Amino acid sequence: MKGLPSLENLSLSFSKLPGVGAKTAERMAYAVLRMEREDREEFAKSIAEVGEKISKCPTCGLYEENGECPSCDDETRERSLLCVVSEDRDARSIEKAGGYHGLYHVLGGLISPSKGLLPEGLSIDSLVNRVKAGGFEEVILALSPTLEGETTSLYISKLLASTGVKVTRLGYGLPMGASLDYADGLTIEKAFEGRRKI
Numbered sequence: 225m226k227g228l229p230s231l232e233n234l235s236l237s238f239s240k241l242p243g244v245g246a247k248t249a250e251r252m253a254y255a256v257l258r259m260e261r262e263d264r265e266e267f268a269k270s271i272a273e274v275g276e277k278i279s280k281c282p283t284c285g286l287y288e289e290n291g292e293c294p295s296c297d298d299e300t301r302e303r304s305l306l307c308v309v310s311e312d313r314d315a316r317s318i319e320k321a322g323g324y325h326g327l328y329h330v331l332g333g334l335i336s337p338s339k340g341l342l343p344e345g346l347s348i349d350s351l352v353n354r355v356k357a358g359g360f361e362e363v364i365l366a367l368s369p370t371l372e373g374e375t376t377s378l379y380i381s382k383l384l385a386s387t388g389v390k391v392t393r394l395g396y397g398l399p400m401g402a403s404l405d406y407a408d409g410l411t412i413e414k415a416f417e418g419r420r421k422i
């Protein structure tokens with residue numbers, strides 16, 4: 225029996241998604257094949273659009289659509305507060321929790337020598353430059369309470385020490401070892417209220 229190269233290609237694409245193994249990828253590819261033409265086209269369009277319309281804000285690193293940053297370009301936000309997160313989705317969790325209305329800075333990961341993630345590979349230089357440029361009264365390190373998060377917080381707080389800006393970290397209603405994007409809104413809100421100076 226001849227193979228189905230386009231189905232295999234699609235399956236291979238699905239297997240690149242997190243948590244999707246070869247079997248699941250194959251099931252997904254068959255499901256796409258069975259979709260109504262309209263749904264399939266809509267699906268393909270959505271995938272193309274995230275690539276075309278979404279980019280990273282050059283200042284803070286948050287994802288933005290149509291060139292407008294949800295944080296930097298929002299005039300109503302408190303511009304004296306800067307919240308440092310590992311990933312875009314952490315900022316979105318904080319937004320959903322409510323309570324914080326300052327600016328953001330996305331590092332693009334956490335320092336982890338074992339995974340080959342060194343400070344140079346993260347947006348730490350641009351963070352330091354942003355803080356040095358002035359205007360911020362407090363930098364809140366909202367990094368997950370994991371070994372990597374702790375290491376990164378410590379590293380950044382040392383770099384910012386000379387700027388004289390107050391550096392705080394989230395209080396621990398957050399469970400140790402937990403990732404910020406899994407925490408519920410109330411826990412995140414409490415963690416913000418309980419933030420402490422480093």
Ligand SMILES: [Zn+2]
Nearest residue numbers: 281284293296
């Ligand atoms: Zn921005």
